[in-house]
Amino acid sequence: MNANPGAESPLLLVTGARGGIGRAVVAAALTQGWRVAAVSRRSVDGDAVADDRQLDIVADVSTADGARDAFAAAAEHFGEAPSRLCHAAGNVRLGAIERCTEDQWRQVMAANLDSAFYTLQAYGKARGDAPGGACVLFSSVAARMGTPSHAAVAAAKAGVEGLVRALAADWAPRGWRVNGIALGLTETPMTEGFTRGDRARQGVTVQYPLMRLGRAAETADWAMRLLDADGWTTGQIVSLDGGFSAVRPLVKAV
Numbered sequence: 001m002n003a004n005p006g007a008e009s010p011l012l013l014v015t016g017a018r019g020g021i022g023r024a025v026v027a028a029a030l031t032q033g034w035r036v037a038a039v040s041r042r043s044v045d046g047d048a049v050a051d052d053r054q055l056d057i058v059a060d061v062s063t064a065d066g067a068r069d070a071f072a073a074a075a076e077h078f079g080e081a082p083s084r085l086c087h088a089a090g091n092v093r094l095g096a097i098e099r100c101t102e103d104q105w106r107q108v109m110a111a112n113l114d115s116a117f118y119t120l121q122a123y124g125k126a127r128g129d130a131p132g133g134a135c136v137l138f139s140s141v142a143a144r145m146g147t148p149s150h151a152a153v154a155a156a157k158a159g160v161e162g163l164v165r166a167l168a169a170d171w172a173p174r175g176w177r178v179n180g181i182a183l184g185l186t187e188t189p190m191t192e193g194f195t196r197g198d199r200a201r202q203g204v205t206v207q208y209p210l211m212r213l214g215r216a217a218e219t220a221d222w223a224m225r226l227l228d229a230d231g232w233t234t235g236q237i238v239s240l241d242g243g244f245s246a247v248r249p250l251v252k253a254v
Contacts, residue, residue, distance in 0.1 A: 012227065013037040013074055013082035015061050015119055016089035020188025021138065024220035025086050030054065032224065037074035037082055041089075050077065061089055062115040067122035081126040084227045085135040089115045090156075097151040105152055112156035116163055120178075124171070131175050134227045137164055139182040141241045157182075161237050168235030177234035179226045184241030186214030209243035209250075 012029050016022040017038035029036050039057045048056040055077045060066035075081045091111040142150035143157035168178040
């Protein structure tokens with residue numbers, strides 16, 4: 001067990017911590033003085049951190065054992081179970097449903113929905129009846145409105161939104177809050193392929209009323225707000241999408 005002089009600061013577990021959104025949340029939490037258990041499926045040699053403020057954990061949270069191991073490692077290192085959870089693990093697979101193989105479907109469901117279920121389950125078991133706490137998960141605009149070529153990820157993220165509402169109800173008596181953020185296209189390494197080249201970037205950007213894509217840092221800011229201890233919001237899905245799901249952009253003729 002790690003002797004921790006900052007034990008009074010919130011302890012946050014972040015999944016998908018090496019992805020664009022996960023990295024931004026880890027950075028924002030550390031800046032605010034929080035302690036962070038940063039969980040990823042992959043490790044980078046010579047880049048792991050294990051001190052009184054941050055612990056890097058390698059675990060596959062798309063399995064029950066992996067999620068449980070991640071929380072156990074955090075509790076052993078910091079001497080307590082994380083009170084905050086930001087589940088940023090996931091992937092995106094686009095294409096027509098006719099071309100989606102069974103293996104591709106299973107990968108999308110495992111990375112997005114299975115990982116959310118097992119991570120929330122591990123959080124609940126690790127915390128027991130401890131009061132307070134907050135969780136943030138990530139959905140997509142594709143789960144909220146019909147978007148071409150998004151069948152697999154839309155189904156997975158719709159399941160994530162269902163988990164948010166169900167767990168918000170289950171855990172409200174303990175004072176635990178569960179919320180989600182439905183993202184529009186946000187600039188991260190995972191989405192680089194959608195905006196490669198000026199023509200592709202312009203074609204995507206014009207769909208957003210605010211005429212730009214999302215930024216990982218602003219997504220992290222919203223996540224930190226929802227993880228605040230004094231929040232009075234639960235069971236909600238916040239749309240962070242530049243107006244994509246609510247406003248029809250003015251498209252000018254060329």
